[in-house]
Amino acid sequence: MSSSEHQRQIWGVTMTTTTTTGVFSAAVLAPVPDETEAYDLPIVGALPPDLTGRYLRNGPNPLPGENPAHWFGGHGMLHGIRLADGRAEWYRNRWIRTDPFKGKVTDRRSHRATTANTHIIEHGGCLLALGEGGFPYQVDRELDTVGPHDFGGKLRTAMTAHPKQDPVTGELHFFGYGATPPYATYHRADASGQLVHSAEIEIAGPTMMHDFAVAENHVIWLDLPVTFDHTLIDRGMPYAWNEQYGARLGLMPKNGTEVRWFEVDPCYVFHVGNASELPDGRITLDVVRYGRAGWDHMWSSIGGQVRNGHEVVLSAGRVGGATLHRWTLDPATGVVADQPLDDLEVEFPTLNEERLGRANRFLYTVSQPLGAVVKFDTNSGQTSVAELGRDRIPGEAVFVPAADARNEDDGWLLTVVGDETGSASELVVLDASDLDSGRVATVQLARRVPAGFHGSWIPDPAS
Numbered sequence: 001m002s003s004s005e006h007q008r009q010i011w012g013v014t015m016t017t018t019t020t021t022g023v024f025s026a027a028v029l030a031p032v033p034d035e036t037e038a039y040d041l042p043i044v045g046a047l048p049p050d051l052t053g054r055y056l057r058n059g060p061n062p063l064p065g066e067n068p069a070h071w072f073g074g075h076g077m078l079h080g081i082r083l084a085d086g087r088a089e090w091y092r093n094r095w096i097r098t099d100p101f102k103g104k105v106t107d108r109r110s111h112r113a114t115t116a117n118t119h120i121i122e123h124g125g126c127l128l129a130l131g132e133g134g135f136p137y138q139v140d141r142e143l144d145t146v147g148p149h150d151f152g153g154k155l156r157t158a159m160t161a162h163p164k165q166d167p168v169t170g171e172l173h174f175f176g177y178g179a180t181p182p183y184a185t186y187h188r189a190d191a192s193g194q195l196v197h198s199a200e201i202e203i204a205g206p207t208m209m210h211d212f213a214v215a216e217n218h219v220i221w222l223d224l225p226v227t228f229d230h231t232l233i234d235r236g237m238p239y240a241w242n243e244q245y246g247a248r249l250g251l252m253p254k255n256g257t258e259v260r261w262f263e264v265d266p267c268y269v270f271h272v273g274n275a276s277e278l279p280d281g282r283i284t285l286d287v288v289r290y291g292r293a294g295w296d297h298m299w300s301s302i303g304g305q306v307r308n309g310h311e312v313v314l315s316a317g318r319v320g321g322a323t324l325h326r327w328t329l330d331p332a333t334g335v336v337a338d339q340p341l342d343d344l345e346v347e348f349p350t351l352n353e354e355r356l357g358r359a360n361r362f363l364y365t366v367s368q369p370l371g372a373v374v375k376f377d378t379n380s381g382q383t384s385v386a387e388l389g390r391d392r393i394p395g396e397a398v399f400v401p402a403a404d405a406r407n408e409d410d411g412w413l414l415t416v417v418g419d420e421t422g423s424a425s426e427l428v429v430l431d432a433s434d435l436d437s438g439r440v441a442t443v444q445l446a447r448r449v450p451a452g453f454h455g456s457w458i459p460d461p462a463s
């Protein structure tokens with residue numbers, strides 16, 4: 001072995017660990033080598049006592065010795081922090097025991113062959129770790145894996161990592177997409193978690209559909225020009241910008257299958273903030289939108305392939321070039337109005353999910369250039385910013401309603417914050433109604449949490 005290698009026991013297997021190069025060599029993305037727990041975590045400030053439950057977050061974490069070419073390629077690892085009565089009772093991290101993690105993949109086309117590394121939600125009493133390449137994997141409240149979840153055999157496609165739970169009906173709307181026809185399939189599960197509806201969507205081609213939108217009566221599909229390219233299969237993530245593909249938004253009634261397509265300027269959207277229906281029948285769709293240059297910057301910085309000889313080098317982990325944008329779809333005219341909402345580079349939009357699909361005033365994002373959590377007021381167009389330090393890298397800020405909430409922004413924002421040196425991370429709690437006042441509380445974690453994707457606040461079950 002060279003001096004940069006050593007042996008380590010992981011999941012009962014001796015593995016050789018090498019110094020990581022490539023996208024996972026960035027300190028903010030570098031995987032942690034093992035699973036651990038810590039108890040009674042130190043707190044600076046005072047945790048709101050109504051924050052009793054678990055904050056769970058998912059992200060890619062290759063095993064020691066593995067070095068995927070793309071950030072999206074690492075096995076899913078969950079990080080959990082248990083808060084109760086003003087205390088931070090525990091932290092733990094667990095890999096999700098997917099088939100690929102266990103080395104059990106015999107068929108790469110199996111929906112069990114997925115990293116499940118993107119999100120974690122609770123629906124119908126199940127915690128589901130999600131990655132759009134396959135089935136969800138169910139886990140328990142201690143983050144141990146139960147197994148793949150195919151809705152009792154009814155789910156025959158992959159499942160997006162961005163399902164939408166209707167706050168009124170409790171239904172879960174989601175889809176699966178893939179590289180071969182049908183390129184997308186719409187699914188709906190009832191509030192108890194039973195899959196009750198699946199329908200193929202007519203779509204132009206193999207777009208990378210990471211997210212979609214749900215309004216009160218409609219579903220909106222994103223058919224955008226980042227598409228599957230089989231020539232890239234051995235180069236990490238086989239998706240690239242496709243200038244010839246065009247860009248469309250598809251409006252579909254929730255209970256129908258017919259999609260009406262609206263042309264928009266070429267762009268890419270990983271994440272939807274929200275959609276809602278105006279009294280005059282128009283529909284607004286707020287998104288974080290990349291133009292071609294911003295996409296190339298971001299995609300190459302996380303290991304993706306960029307065409308046309310673009311020479312783009314950014315420090316890995318920096319997500320750049322995307323801004324908040326509003327589309328307004330007018331079914332009467334077939335025209336979409338384009339409106340930039342703000343010029344700050346942001347990602348990971350969240351909201352008070354009690355407003356999902358309905359009119360909302362506030363969106364929350366993170367701005368990596370500012371090291372800040374940002375609140376955007378769609379009424380006034382104003383932003384307020386909680387700066388966490390220029391060297392700090394906040395992850396997605398999840399909104400948790402306060403116990404006595406009266407207004408949309410009465411609640412807390414929870415974000416795991418790291419830095420570029422690899423020092424220990426923090427769970428930061430902000431007052432969503434008053435970002436300017438800074439941190440409400442900071443839970444100090446014993447070690448770093450690699451930058452990841454999405455998470456959820458999981459309140460304790462009603463007793």
Ligand SMILES: [Fe+2]
Pocket residue numbers: 118161162210270271453454
């Ligand atoms: Fe996402």
